[in-house]
Structure formats: C-alpha cells, structure tokens
Amino acid sequence: MDKEHMIQNLMREIEMDFSFDLRLGLIDRDRFNGIMKSEAAQLREKGYAEIERLFLKVAA
Numbered sequence: 001m002d003k004e005h006m007i008q009n010l011m012r013e014i015e016m017d018f019s020f021d022l023r024l025g026l027i028d029r030d031r032f033n034g035i036m037k038s039e040a041a042q043l044r045e046k047g048y049a050e051i052e053r054l055f056l057k058v059a060a
Contacts, residue, residue, distance in 0.1 A: 006054075009058070010055060013058050014039050
C-alpha cells in the first residue's frame with residue numbers, strides 16, 4: 001500500500017474521532033477544519049516507515 005493511501009485511511013480515523021467532538025459542540029467547524037489540515041500536513045511530513053507503523057497500529 002502506498003503512503004498516500006495509508007494517510008487517507010489514518011485521516012478517516014482522525015476525522016471520526018474529532019467529528020464526535022464537533023457533534024457535541026466541543027469544537028466548532030473552523031476548529032475541526034484546522035485540526036484536519038494540521039493533522040494531514042503532519043502525516044505527510046513523516047516517512048513511509050513511520051506512516052506504516054501508525055497505519056498498522058490503527059488497523060489492529
């Protein structure tokens with residue numbers, strides 16, 4: 001699996017975690033969007049091996 005595909009799967013997991021906070025009103029839509037952009041940028045800075053470890057940890 002390529003790095004971008006693993007990042008997309010990780011982002012879906014992150015989105016699920018924070019969307020719960022959004023629905024509860026703990027964060028607003030702008031904060032949610034900022035978190036998602038920040039997380040995506042941080043993941044893209046990581047190397048393939050580190051992304052793979054994160055992906056396998058989430059998949060387990």
